[in-house]
Amino acid sequence: MYSERFGREVKITRHAMQRMRTRCITDLELALLIEEGQTRNKDEYRLWVAHRFEERLDNMLCAPVVLEEKFLIVKTVMHHFSWEG
Numbered sequence: 001m002y003s004e005r006f007g008r009e010v011k012i013t014r015h016a017m018q019r020m021r022t023r024c025i026t027d028l029e030l031a032l033l034i035e036e037g038q039t040r041n042k043d044e045y046r047l048w049v050a051h052r053f054e055e056r057l058d059n060m061l062c063a064p065v066v067l068e069e070k071f072l073i074v075k076t077v078m079h080h081f082s083w084e085g
Contacts, residue, residue, distance in 0.1 A: 001027070005035045008072040016063070016074045023079045025061060029053060030077065033061050040083070050081055 001010040012020075012030070020030065037051035042064075050062040062081035066073040 001031060001034075003034050003072050006067065006072045008067070008070060010034065010074060011071045012074045013076070016076045019077045023058070023077065025077050025079070029056075029061065030063065030074070033063055033077075034065075034072070034074075037061075037063075038083075050083065 001012075002008070003010050019025075020027075032053075033051040034049055037049040039047050039049050041047045045067045046064070047067070048062055048064050050060045052060045056079075058079040060079075060081040062078045064075045064078075066075060
């Protein structure tokens with residue numbers, strides 16, 4: 001998968017793939033999340049990307065990601081996510 005938004009190849013960790021299967025998150029949903037989601041930076045290289053899918057009943061999906069020189073690394077994928085504490 002390639003992210004036009006971030007200009008990098010997307011790498012998905014084994015943990016993130018397991019969470020996607022467990023939470024029934026498709027590759028297409030992950031791609032839309034990455035390309036269209038809201039972002040919040042943790043620091044220069046780490047951020048959260050979150051997106052609400054109207055057809056899903058589990059609130060927003062969120063992917064904590066790491067920006068490396070050539071790759072966007074998806075660390076995990078969460079559901080029932082909220083920006084509020």
